Amino acid sequence: MCLNTVSGTATDFGYGRHCGSVVPESVADDEEFKISPFPARQKGYYSGGGNVLNHSSGQFYYVPASKVVVFETHHVYTTRVEDVFKVEGNLIFPSSYYHQQNFSNHGRSYYSHSSDSSIGETLDFEFHGFWSRATGKLCMVGSGSTYSKEGKLLHLRAVLKLNNIKDSSDINTLITGTMDSLYPADEPNYSDPVSVLMFPEGSYKYTRVSKDFSQGCPGGTDVPKNSSLNLSRTRPICDMFSYGYSAFELEYASGCDSSKSCSPLGDGDRYLPRFMYLSMIQCSDDMLSLRFRIEFTDDTYMRYSSSPNFSTSLIGEGSWDAKKNRLCIVACRIEDASGSSLEKSHVGDCTTRLSLRFPAILSIRNTRTLVGEIWSEKPRNEPGFFDRILAGDTYKNRGQTQLQGLKYEYMETDQVNKSCPKQSIKGNRRSRQYPDGYSADMAFSMTIKGPKGGNGWGSSRSLAVGDQPDQIFPFLIQSSSSRPKSSAVEADAGVSLLNISYQMRIELYNSELFPGIDPYNQSSNGYLEFLLSAEGFYDAETGNLCMVGCRRLRSHNKSIDCDIVVDVHFPPLDSDMEKSEIKGSIKSTRIKTDHLHFEPLEFSGTARYSTWARESIWRMDVEMVMSVISNTLAIVFVVLQIFHVRRHPGVCPLVSLLMLVILSLGHLVPLVLNLEAMFGQNSERSVWRRSGTWLEMNEVVIRAITMLAFLLHIRLLMFSWTARCSEEKNKALWIAEKRGLYLCFPVYITGGLIIGTARQHSSSYTEQTILGGSRAYAGLILDAFLFPQIVFNMFLNSKEQALSRFFYIGITLVRLVPHGYDLYRTHNHVNMTDSYIYADPTADYYSTAWDVIIPMLGLFFAAIVYLQQRLGGRCFLPKRFRESVTYDELPVDSEEQSPLKSST
Structure with missing residues (x-):
């Protein structure tokens, strides 16, 4: 992307007048490369500056939550005063505009958003000043340029003051500060104050995990070591979280709807967030320890550039426990970090613990590839204590942390045999070819139709094919040469049926039009999203797939409804693409008087075969x-x-x-x-x-x-x-x-x-x-x-x-x-x-x-x-x-006799 960067030249705006009381000015000597308050690029977050940083026009709008700031250190010089260094660098505010476009589907209006940084400018301040290693304070003055809402060029001047910058840092170290305008408030070049918060990345010491987790994860639930997968030397723990946010869905204990000891955000907080997001800040040199920013929210989608809500966030450091095959994390609260100012933020209570592991066996009742728990180290009667919370990766993140050796165990084979009679599976056999069960053709999207005119959308992908130990689905489809030799089920009459497991994600736009589908009123504004895991048999000779499904209910006891049958029929490979459809249904086998019974859901999808x-x-x-x-x-x-x-x-x-x-x-x-x-x-x-x-x-x-x-x-x-x-x-x-x-x-x-x-x-x-x-x-x-x-x-x-x-x-x-x-x-x-x-x-x-x-x-x-x-x-x-025409015939015997002339 091309960024329209506007900047100014760092000139002397009177350092002594604005920063002399913070760090005295000194004469710089030779450049010193070994001493630096920051790494080359230090990422942080800011609040404020609304009149300059949050303007928008037309259908392009700035996302206020995307408040990321970057400090680039260019030069560090020693001075004649010991432990005082001259620093030159840039403070960058990357802008991110989003284009909103509405479209309609099934009579309803929706909105799509796409980012575009090329239409906005990146505000870049060039600063120079002095840093005191003894006090940890940095004060700098500088300038930058940007455009106003009316499109006029504005020259800005500011002073930047940062605290707590030290040679080494730990989990308790937070860099905070402010950037204030040097222009009076009544001038057009004035900019609102900006507060800054950074997690230092230079010379970090993992003090918590080395002290608290020398014997594993104290207080965590012990599980057999062979039930979790180990990490390999070629894929350490840092690689498992290097792709961005890791999203987890939280499961609270029974009775937490009204309890005061359930929220991980502190004593007396009745807010129970649905999701937890882990974002890696830094990894140790040995790739075995790492730092996280942990945020609790109800937001299903987290933008990578968004600034966290520090009132619902934790800062943590973790280390891999090779003895128990789990990641142990110590997490601390960030106190006094309000939305209007981050200057007074500091690290508070550090009694929150997390433990994460990679299950070795998946099943229809447990399709998560990364699970864990959150608990408090405080006694139950002490303020701030909360009950143990279970966590599992979401559908969107599932499979990104998958390790070699993952197995799938079929648990509903008897129920499948009862719900899917052989005659319904075999169908009418023909000579036509259907998708291979091991291919990516088994994944599909679907349009849902309800009995009362409701509609929805869904996606489906295979989780496992066969029951062999070397199956490593999803996202890694085996070739024909590596297929297991005996992964099929032999039915009567010599029919070969393939074991297969699926994950389905379904979104219903009008849940009230789907009777019985929402027994616990889980939907918000009529919108309902639920996951369905299923396992059954696939017949590649007829294209028929029959499975038993389980859906997790978001009720007080987190019950699971497994009385569901899923039928799918794939079109032949040689069918016309425009007319071929994947058709199927999701039906409840419960009696109609059961409160978990729902009317059948019919769905269809367009086949997109790789062949x-x-x-x-x-x-x-x-x-x-x-x-x-x-x-x-x-x-x-x-x-x-x-x-x-x-x-x-x-x-x-x-x-x-x-x-x-x-x-x-x-x-x-x-x-x-x-x-x-x-x-x-x-x-x-x-x-x-x-x-x-x-x-x-x-x-x-x-x-x-x-x-x-x-x-x-x-x-x-x-x-x-x-x-x-x-x-x-x-x-x-x-x-x-x-x-x-x-x-x-x-x-x-x-x-x-x-x-x-x-x-x-x-x-x-x-x-x-x-x-x-x-x-x-x-x-x-x-x-x-x-x-x-x-x-x-x-x-x-x-x-x-x-x-x-x-x-x-x-x-x-x-x-x-x-x-x-x-x-x-x-x-x-x-x-x-x-x-x-x-x-x-x-x-x-x-x-x-x-x-x-x-x-x-x-x-x-x-x-x-x-x-x-x-x-x-x-x-x-x-x-x-055929009589002669009314005009004379033209002689063309030779070029000399012909009256027609040609021109080249």
Whole structure:
């Protein structure tokens, strides 16, 4: 991303007047690299500065929560005063604007947000000042520039004061401070005060974990060591949290809805957050200890650039316990960190403990790959104590922390056998192929339909396939060579069924329209999200998947409802992509009077098979080659026609101008459409076009060849036009051309109206039908490009060799081969919408009927031209219409006798 950075030059604004009382000014000596208050880039957070940092305009708005600040240290100099150093650096406020766009789906309006930093400026202050190592204070003065809401350039001057900057730091160290404007409040260059909070990253000492966790995690629940996965040397604990936020869903003990000892945020706080987010701040050199920022919130989505709410946040440090295969964390409260000012923030109570581990076995009742617990070290009767809280990674983060050796254990096999009878699984067996259970084709998105008109959306992905110990799903699909030898279940009649486990995430937009789906009123404003884990059998010979599902209920006792049956049917691999759908249902097997019973949910989804993608890419490569060959042959045949008219200048005026115009436009229109498509960003074809350099290079070659063919047709048109305009005796030719226009245009218009009316009656999209039909009809006119020449020869009653045989036969074949290819493609390739390069269905009429009619028509026209140039222009008419024309026949025996002149 390009950032429009505006900055100012750090000049002396009177350091002694603004900072002399904090750190006395001194004379700098040589540059010292070993002493530095910060690392090269120190990240922090700020509050305030609203009049400069939070302005917005139009539909782009600044996110106030994205309050991240970065301090870059450029130079550090020793001075003549011991333990006082001169520091030069930049304080950067990265801006992040978000574009809001609304769209509708199923009659409801939604909003999408996309970040764009290129439209806003990054406010960059250049500071210089002095740091006292003894007191830990840093004071600097500097300047920066930004733009006001009205777009005017503002020059800013400020003083930066930071505290608690030391050579070494620990969990209790917080760098806090302020940045104040040097302009009076009544001036336009004034900026509101800014308070800063930073977690120091230089020379950090892990004091808590080395002292408290020397014997593991005191107070944590002990579990057998073999029930958790160990870390490898190639993937230490820091790598498991290096991808950003780790989100956990919290589970409280029974009765916590009204208890005062449940919240992890302190005594008397009745707020029970749903989620916990861990963000790694720093990792130790040995990659075994790390620091976290821990935030409790109800927000389902956390932006990586957002500033935490420090009133609901903790700061922690953790270390990996190799004896018990778990991560032990000590967490401390951040006190006095209000939203308006961070200057007085400090570390408070450090009695909160966390323990995280990676389960070795997954099941339908436990699909989490990272679990843990949170507890308080305080006695139960002491203020600030809270009951133990369980935590597990969310659906969005699941699988990112997966380790080698993870297994899946099937627990509901008997229930699956009862709920999924063999006859319903086997179905009607056919010779068609269905997705492989080990492939990524088993994942799909779905649209939910309720019994009362409610709608929703869902996603589904396989968690495990088979029951072998080396299964490491999800996100790592095994190849055919590494599949287990006996992962299937042998049913009666020799039918092989594959064990499979799924995770489904479902969002319902109107939960009140789904009777029984929300027994504990979990939804907020009618919106409900729930997870469904399922396991069962998949039959790759019929594409049928039958599973038993379990959904976790957000009730007081965290109960699980496993009386659910999920049926899914996948379409065959060789089916038409546009018409193939994944269909299924989610049904409750409970009796209707049960409070957990819900009405069936029907769902459908579009299949996106990887074989279709690979086949489409291969087909597109072939079509590119065919398109290059086709256009190259068109160039060759046009060149041969140019040579023909130059060898026989007398026949040059006898070529129909209308035919040459049609052929020229036939090459011009694709060039214009391709140029327009280059600027399209939302089509499926743009994804294919940008999938590889080789593909883009071939499209450039196709455009270049098409351009050359267009220019050659224009050159041939100029030959005929110049030759016809050179002599006054060519009046008969213009009369024949005019009569040809009078006949061709009504035929074209009548044919277009007939075909357009028929297509409009068969489609409800009138505008799209008219536009698409017009282009296809233009392709049909181009297929019949010889029709104007036939009419011209008929009115002229000429039998001269106006067209070279290579030209009219060759161009005819070039126009007819795509229809033969379309017949082959229809029966041998799946339909991949908007990925056609050769024989594009939108550029001509392609169907089984048209692919037969058009080639016959083209060959028929070529045969007529051949007969006309041998027997006369009216040879195919009855004898009474073959009489001599009213104008004289033009002699063309030799160039000297011909009255027609040609021009090069």
